[in-house]
Amino acid sequence: MAKAVTWMCGAAALALSAGAAQPALAQSKSLTLCWAAWDPANALVQLSKDFTTATGIGMKFEFVPWTSYADRFLNELNSKGKLCDLIIGDSQWIGGAAENGHYVKLNEFFEREGISMDDFMPATVVGYSQWPKNTPNYWALPAMGDAIGWTYRKDWFSRPEIRAAFRDKHGRDLEPPKTWTELKEVASFFQGREIDGKRVYGAYIYTERGSEGITMGVTNALYAHGFKYQDPDKPYAMDGFVNSPDAVKGLEAYKDLYKCCTAPGMTNAYMQEGLDAFKSGQVAMQMNFFAFFPGLHKDPNVGGDRIGFFVNPMETARGTQLGGQGISVVAYSDNRDEALQYIKWFAQPDVQKKWWALGGYSCHTAVLNDPDFPASAPFAADFLQSMSMVVDFWAEPSYASLLLDMQKRMHDYVVADKGTAKEALDLLIKDWTVVFEDDGKL
Amino acid sequence: MTETSTLHTLAARAGAATPPALAARVRGLSDRAIAWLFITPTVLLLLAINVFPLIWTVRLSFTNYRANRPDAPLRWLGLDNYTRILGDPDVWYAMQATAHFVVWSITLQVLLGFGLALLINRRFRGHGFWTTLILLPMMLSPAVVGNFWTFLFQPQTGLFNHVVAFVTGIDPGSFQMIGDVRLAPWAIVLVDTWMWTPYVMLICLAGLRSIPDDIYEAAEVDRAGPLRRFWSITLPMVLPFLMLAVLFRGIENFRMFDMVNLLTSGGPGSTTEVASITLKREAFEKWRTGYSSAFAVILFVTVFGLANIYVKALNAVRQR
Numbered sequence: 001m002a003k004a005v006t007w008m009c010g011a012a013a014l015a016l017s018a019g020a021a022q023p024a025l026a027q028s029k030s031l032t033l034c035w036a037a038w039d040p041a042n043a044l045v046q047l048s049k050d051f052t053t054a055t056g057i058g059m060k061f062e063f064v065p066w067t068s069y070a071d072r073f074l075n076e077l078n079s080k081g082k083l084c085d086l087i088i089g090d091s092q093w094i095g096g097a098a099e100n101g102h103y104v105k106l107n108e109f110f111e112r113e114g115i116s117m118d119d120f121m122p123a124t125v126v127g128y129s130q131w132p133k134n135t136p137n138y139w140a141l142p143a144m145g146d147a148i149g150w151t152y153r154k155d156w157f158s159r160p161e162i163r164a165a166f167r168d169k170h171g172r173d174l175e176p177p178k179t180w181t182e183l184k185e186v187a188s189f190f191q192g193r194e195i196d197g198k199r200v201y202g203a204y205i206y207t208e209r210g211s212e213g214i215t216m217g218v219t220n221a222l223y224a225h226g227f228k229y230q231d232p233d234k235p236y237a238m239d240g241f242v243n244s245p246d247a248v249k250g251l252e253a254y255k256d257l258y259k260c261c262t263a264p265g266m267t268n269a270y271m272q273e274g275l276d277a278f279k280s281g282q283v284a285m286q287m288n289f290f291a292f293f294p295g296l297h298k299d300p301n302v303g304g305d306r307i308g309f310f311v312n313p314m315e316t317a318r319g320t321q322l323g324g325q326g327i328s329v330v331a332y333s334d335n336r337d338e339a340l341q342y343i344k345w346f347a348q349p350d351v352q353k354k355w356w357a358l359g360g361y362s363c364h365t366a367v368l369n370d371p372d373f374p375a376s377a378p379f380a381a382d383f384l385q386s387m388s389m390v391v392d393f394w395a396e397p398s399y400a401s402l403l404l405d406m407q408k409r410m411h412d413y414v415v416a417d418k419g420t421a422k423e424a425l426d427l428l429i430k431d432w433t434v435v436f437e438d439d440g441k442l
Numbered sequence: 443m444t445e446t447s448t449l450h451t452l453a454a455r456a457g458a459a460t461p462p463a464l465a466a467r468v469r470g471l472s473d474r475a476i477a478w479l480f481i482t483p484t485v486l487l488l489l490a491i492n493v494f495p496l497i498w499t500v501r502l503s504f505t506n507y508r509a510n511r512p513d514a515p516l517r518w519l520g521l522d523n524y525t526r527i528l529g530d531p532d533v534w535y536a537m538q539a540t541a542h543f544v545v546w547s548i549t550l551q552v553l554l555g556f557g558l559a560l561l562i563n564r565r566f567r568g569h570g571f572w573t574t575l576i577l578l579p580m581m582l583s584p585a586v587v588g589n590f591w592t593f594l595f596q597p598q599t600g601l602f603n604h605v606v607a608f609v610t611g612i613d614p615g616s617f618q619m620i621g622d623v624r625l626a627p628w629a630i631v632l633v634d635t636w637m638w639t640p641y642v643m644l645i646c647l648a649g650l651r652s653i654p655d656d657i658y659e660a661a662e663v664d665r666a667g668p669l670r671r672f673w674s675i676t677l678p679m680v681l682p683f684l685m686l687a688v689l690f691r692g693i694e695n696f697r698m699f700d701m702v703n704l705l706t707s708g709g710p711g712s713t714t715e716v717a718s719i720t721l722k723r724e725a726f727e728k729w730r731t732g733y734s735s736a737f738a739v740i741l742f743v744t745v746f747g748l749a750n751i752y753v754k755a756l757n758a759v760r761q762r
Binding site for chain 1: 506511598622707729
């Protein structure tokens with residue numbers, strides 16, 4: 001009898017513990033989202049709390065600084081790692097990630113769940129989701145729209161004595177530059193000027209060597225002068241396009257700006273150094289990604305009325321470097337269904353509106369086509385304008401090789417004074433030709 | 443109890459504890475067989491983690507293999523990778539940057555390290571404190587050293603520039619140690635010298651302490667002056683130690699990566715792109731595994747060949 005009672009008690013305890021474990025298991029399900037460590041990532045952490053509330057699925061985050069972001073996550077994908085269930089991968093990764101099977105193709109899922117790519121800004125769909133480009137093959141949902149823009153010290157630009165000095169020198173009003181020629185004029189005007197007892201510099205531009213910095217910077221000058229990656233009618237034919245006379249002028253303009261109008265020591269500087277230079281009141285104008293602008297606008301020292309924004313100036317053409325990323329489901333994840341659930345949740349217009357409100361850049365038309373959007377933030381109108389003229393770097397599977405070649409050639413010319421602009425671009429074509437030959441595309 | 447009887451007792455106890463079947467089997471083995479039994483696990487481990495990867499690298503160096511595309515068709519390229527590397531002016535530029543770094547950093551480290559060792563070898567007040575202080579840099583991680591020297595070299599805020607400005611009177615913002623094409627190669631030499639001179643000093647100190655005092659006493663009896671004693675006793679007797687230090691530092695600096703990468707990332711442009719940075723970019727950023735394997739083989743053969751010649755010279759010096 002005693003034995004029977006012991007058995008019954010044991011069985012009851014087991015049943016109870018099993019019952020208790022059931023909800024605990026449901027709650028312990030979690031997804032890991034991988035991205036870069038920057039302001040919008042903090043906004044996404046905030047936003048994702050709603051996903052956990054709605055589904056009971058917990059969210060973990062793996063954020064890596066930009067300078068090691070590509071290295072870290074491309075190694076993870078190449079080694080078929082299971083660290084990330086969801087990844088917000090850079091736009092240029094899409095070709096390699098699609099062709100090497102790192103991302104889950106989302107066409108069927110979009111169809112099944114009624115998610116339409118027509119609901120997202122076309123440039124972001126092409127830039128962040130499609131591979132091959134301009135075909136209806138989707139590997140990501142546009143998550144974070146971004147492009148290069150410029151900030152300037154509105155308070156300095158509006159000071160009467162500075163405006164008068166500028167008018168005396170250039171015979172026109174001091175306004176945010178609209179062309180690269182004006183950009184250099186304004187930058188050289190501020191270079192070395194004493195403002196509030198402090199020596200300031202003209203402009204901050206990207207020069208970083210190790211990852212992608214100088215390429216993300218120099219392309220803005222190249223696009224504005226009419227640079228093209230290839231013959232539009234003959235893919236991978238680069239001679240006469242990459243090294244066209246306009247492209248040469250663009251590259252020379254970037255170097256001129258670097259030589260005349262940047263602060264000393266900016267030989268290996270990227271996003272963070274730009275933010276530091278601007279926030280510390282060192283520079284009059286700063287090149288950086290729109291993603292940072294909400295944070296800068298809130299800055300107690302240089303934000304509010306003291307900061308203004310403008311789109312990348314044109315010279316003979318319009319163009320600005322595309323930033324931003326799409327969100328993809330990693331093919332090696334054990335939590336594919338839950339990851340897809342996150343994508344479905346993230347694609348909802350209400351979630352997208354909250355995403356923008358928290359500081360993320362939504363690509364959804366429900367946000368961007370809202371008549372109130374341009375006035376919703378001081379940089380919103382410029383963001384819209386920039387997104388209509390974005391150009392992206394190669395998104396080929398061999399993008400990393402192409403990028404490293406460009407980093408080397410641009411840094412050699414702009415910072416290390418090696419050769420001429422034409423020689424640098426000719427060498428770049430030579431390097432890129434080897435890459436495309438290795439890939440069997442030439 | 444005597445030592446022999448203790449051993450006898452221990453052997454007897456070990457023999458008694460060994461199962462009879464195993465004892466019988468071991469008793470039948472020769473000394474050579476037992477020696478092989480002991481070293482086989484180590485040999486297997488070395489083969490697995492050293493020799494096999496080396497052979498595999500040599501094999502990959504003749505192919506177009508890319509580690510990020512393992513499913514892509516593998517093509518046998520013969521010597522193509524090798525001819526491409528040896529005909530690439532950028533690779534030769536990287537080798538020149540490496541040679542500049544290796545030669546100058548070792549020259550400075552040997553001169554300063556030997557000088558410091560001569561000073562430290564004399565007993566003086568606070569001798570222990572100064573020795574510890576001098577040794578501090580080599581105890582730091584190269585990553586830490588690379589990072590903090592980056593800050594020290596900042597033209598506007600860096601301590602190094604301000605010290606130079608204080609001493610020379612020039613504007614601290616007027617020169618850029620890691621951003622200037624002319625100064626950057628010297629910046630990495632300077633930091634490496636700062637970090638590794640204590641190491642050379644330690645080896646030299648060991649050499650100096652190994653010289654018997656009676657040789658110097660005999661020289662003094664022969665009325666040899668300090669300079670004569672240095673040239674005829676100190677230098678020849680420390681030379682094998684110095685050459686050993688040069689060998690260690692040469693191999694180490696030939697494959698230098700972390701400190702230079704953190705300090706300059708190979709820049710400005712490719713000015714300080716030493717061979718190991720080029721190799722890392724090819725292997726783990728461009729993922730040209732076959733090509734980078736060929737490059738690694740070339741570097742390996744170079745270091746191995748030079749080290750062999752050097753070791754022969756070292757042995758000749760020691761046998762003098």
